[in-house]
Amino acid sequence: MHPQSARESCSFFLARLSAEVARLRAQPFPGHHIGPRKWLNFIQGIVDSGQAHLEESGKPGLSTNDSVHLIAEAERLGGAAYRFMQHVAGADASQIPHQIVAPFQRIVERLGINSTIFFRSEHLPNYELGTYASGKAFKTFKYATPSLIKAHDAIDWPMLIVTVPGHAMGMLPHFAVVGHELGHAIEDKIKATLDFSSKNAEIAQCKTDLHARFKTAGVPIDTAAQVKLKSITSSWFNEIIADAIGYWLGGPAFFFALCGFIQLSTKSYGIGQTHPPTDLRRQLLLQQMSSGASSFVDVFKNQTGLQIAEDTNSPGIPKCPPSDQLFAELVSKFPALDAVICTQQIEYLKVVGPLIYDSGRQYMEANCPELIYTPERLESDLTNHLDALCKLIPPIETLDVNGATPASLSTILNVGWAALLTRLDKLTAPAGKSGDATASKMERLHELLLKATELSEARRLWEEMK
Amino acid sequence: MSMQIAPYKDPGLWSVLENGVAVLKGEEMEDGHRALVLECLVSIFSEADRGASVVAGQNLLVMSGDTAAIEQFSLFFDYLAGPLGDDLPARLNEGHALLKGMAAGQVAAPELRVRTREMLEALLGQLQKAAQLEPLVPMREFSY
Numbered sequence: 001m002h003p004q005s006a007r008e009s010c011s012f013f014l015a016r017l018s019a020e021v022a023r024l025r026a027q028p029f030p031g032h033h034i035g036p037r038k039w040l041n042f043i044q045g046i047v048d049s050g051q052a053h054l055e056e057s058g059k060p061g062l063s064t065n066d067s068v069h070l071i072a073e074a075e076r077l078g079g080a081a082y083r084f085m086q087h088v089a090g091a092d093a094s095q096i097p098h099q100i101v102a103p104f105q106r107i108v109e110r111l112g113i114n115s116t117i118f119f120r121s122e123h124l125p126n127y128e129l130g131t132y133a134s135g136k137a138f139k140t141f142k143y144a145t146p147s148l149i150k151a152h153d154a155i156d157w158p159m160l161i162v163t164v165p166g167h168a169m170g171m172l173p174h175f176a177v178v179g180h181e182l183g184h185a186i187e188d189k190i191k192a193t194l195d196f197s198s199k200n201a202e203i204a205q206c207k208t209d210l211h212a213r214f215k216t217a218g219v220p221i222d223t224a225a226q227v228k229l230k231s232i233t234s235s236w237f238n239e240i241i242a243d244a245i246g247y248w249l250g251g252p253a254f255f256f257a258l259c260g261f262i263q264l265s266t267k268s269y270g271i272g273q274t275h276p277p278t279d280l281r282r283q284l285l286l287q288q289m290s291s292g293a294s295s296f297v298d299v300f301k302n303q304t305g306l307q308i309a310e311d312t313n314s315p316g317i318p319k320c321p322p323s324d325q326l327f328a329e330l331v332s333k334f335p336a337l338d339a340v341i342c343t344q345q346i347e348y349l350k351v352v353g354p355l356i357y358d359s360g361r362q363y364m365e366a367n368c369p370e371l372i373y374t375p376e377r378l379e380s381d382l383t384n385h386l387d388a389l390c391k392l393i394p395p396i397e398t399l400d401v402n403g404a405t406p407a408s409l410s411t412i413l414n415v416g417w418a419a420l421l422t423r424l425d426k427l428t429a430p431a432g433k434s435g436d437a438t439a440s441k442m443e444r445l446h447e448l449l450l451k452a453t454e455l456s457e458a459r460r461l462w463e464e465m466k
Numbered sequence: 467m468s469m470q471i472a473p474y475k476d477p478g479l480w481s482v483l484e485n486g487v488a489v490l491k492g493e494e495m496e497d498g499h500r501a502l503v504l505e506c507l508v509s510i511f512s513e514a515d516r517g518a519s520v521v522a523g524q525n526l527l528v529m530s531g532d533t534a535a536i537e538q539f540s541l542f543f544d545y546l547a548g549p550l551g552d553d554l555p556a557r558l559n560e561g562h563a564l565l566k567g568m569a570a571g572q573v574a575a576p577e578l579r580v581r582t583r584e585m586l587e588a589l590l591g592q593l594q595k596a597a598q599l600e601p602l603v604p605m606r607e608f609s610y
Contacts, residue, residue, distance in 0.1 A: 046477075073477065073480070073481075076475070076477040076480065077477050079475065079477075080471065080475070080476070080477050080478075083471060083475075133534075134476065134478045134479070135478070136478075136502075136505075136506060137476075137478025137479060137481060137482045137506050138477070138478045138481070139502055140478070140481045140482050140485050140499070140502055140503050140506055141477075141481050142481075142485075142499075187533075188530045188531055188533075188534075189530070191528065191529055191530040191531075191532070192529070192530035194529070203526065206526065207526060210526075223521065223543065223547070223552075224543075224547075226521045226522065227521050227536065227539070227540055227543060230520055230521055230523075230528065230532065230536050231533075231536050231537075231540070233526060233528050234528040234532050234533045234536060235533070237528050238533065348526060
């Protein structure tokens with residue numbers, strides 16, 4: 001073995017990584033957000049540690065095997081740094097509207113999310129929350145550098161990275177989906193409060209039906225099946241918890257944003273190991289929006305004339321067929337084990353879904369009641385802002401018994417959705433623009449809502465400074 | 467989405483496992499470093515041990531922390547179910563107790579140290595094998 005050439009090659013790789021980290025550090029991040037910088041410092045620490053392993057590998061007296069082993073570790077560290085760096089792409093100020101960062105950071109803190117977080121965009125039809133929890137393991141390297149230790153300790157783990165779609169799908173009202181991703185960040189806290197005891201009989205029936213499906217499909221319930229069952233169930237729970245938090249934060253805006261986004265991005269059932277079918281999620285959301293004496297659906301109808309239905313802005317989302325047909329469709333493409341679990345857990349989620357929403361609300365009532373968006377708030381917001389927005393007056397502040405207060409992001413998003421769905425014809429078109437008039441109006445609406453977000457945040461900061 | 471990289475590509479996991487083997491062999495190590503390695507190992511085994519219980523449970527309620535526990539159990543199940551079979555949950559439980567005791571300063575029975583060390587070595591061997599068997603990234607095709 002000749003370690004020298006491998007060492008030199010790795011050294012060049014690590015030097016290039018350092019240069020790339022330096023370039024990324026020099027760029028501005030929206031809202032002076034420190035999350036990306038902390039992540040970059042961590043990456044630089046990993047690169048430095050890789051370099052330290054490399055230097056050790058060249059020391060005299062070391063056996064060739066030990067030298068090769070250290071080079072391999074340096075290469076693995078460089079590889080990890082390279083992969084981690086891709087998460088910073090799209091986090092700079094040219095990709096993320098700077099206006100949204102501070103309001104989202106405010107929601108993050110009030111929800112009790114203590115992790116270091118940042119936002120980034122990607123040219124993919126995808127919203128997601130990335131988590132990285134294993135940072136501490138990097139400190140166990142024999143030649144972990146002080147820069148790595150310091151960068152690690154500056155991060156509140158797990159590191160969270162919220163990805164949103166890039167420009168074309170980045171219309172402000174759609175950002176209500178971010179509430180779902182923030183819900184993922186507190187899913188374990190909600191799970192700790194789940195109580196399904198009121199539905200024991202229905203759950204027992206679900207279990208019976210599940211076992212029957214296993215039997216008829218000829219799939220053994222062994223450890224592998226149990227791992228898959230718990231894993232899928234856990235993932236599906238997480239999605240409903242995240243939907244619940246998105247809903248309690250954003251009300252109808254979340255419903256429209258989630259359904260509208262999925263309508264644009266896929267025509268599938270949405271069912272799989274990680275997600276329950278989209279039409280089930282949509283049903284659960286509408287169920288919540290329709291409940292209560294004066295529900296969101298009632299208020300929206302009274303204020304705008306639009307009766308919200310399941311497919312109001314998502315007619316293209318296909319409905320899952322009945323369970324036997326769904327199973328036949330799934331098993332033709334996926335392993336029978338997956339098909340059994342995905343088919344049967346739909347009924348289970350129909351039973352426990354509303355209880356998960358209740359737990360989400362209870363968490364927010366206990367920790368951040370001011371963030372819960374209510375039908376009363378919607379009524380006030382639409383009364384005060386919808387017509388004004390059509391006259392190009394952005395919703396910057398709201399009037400209530402306490403006087404004028406800066407508009408919340410939820411207010412801005414809901415007024416935006418109401419305008420988008422019911423008042424676009426009344427919105428003044430920008431003068432002198434050629435091309436699609438509707439698209440121009442939507443672009444104008446987007447700009448007005450961004451302006452509202454920026455000015456309401458400025459007002460909030462000003463009040464905090466007083 | 468989890469940004470966790472594949473176990474066989476995760477330098478942090480490699481480091482914890484390799485250092486863990488050294489600790490269980492009784493190799494010399496600076497006290498703080500040894501404590502950190504044991505802390506990471508206890509965390510891994512604790513979650514995996516709990517994951518084994520979650521998986522064995524007959525209820526459909528998924529509780530706080532279950533996702534992480536199942537993921538950690540899956541790490542061992544995916545790579546060691548073959549060699550350890552039905553003994554896996556018991557071995558995880560045994561390893562967890564041993565490492566927790568060592569982290570608390572207790573003297574561990576030599577045969578238990580050997581058993582847990584062999585488990586870590588087996589896992590490292592399987593990770594090595596997985597790394598060797600990973601296919602190259604296929605060429606991307608952009609024709610629509």
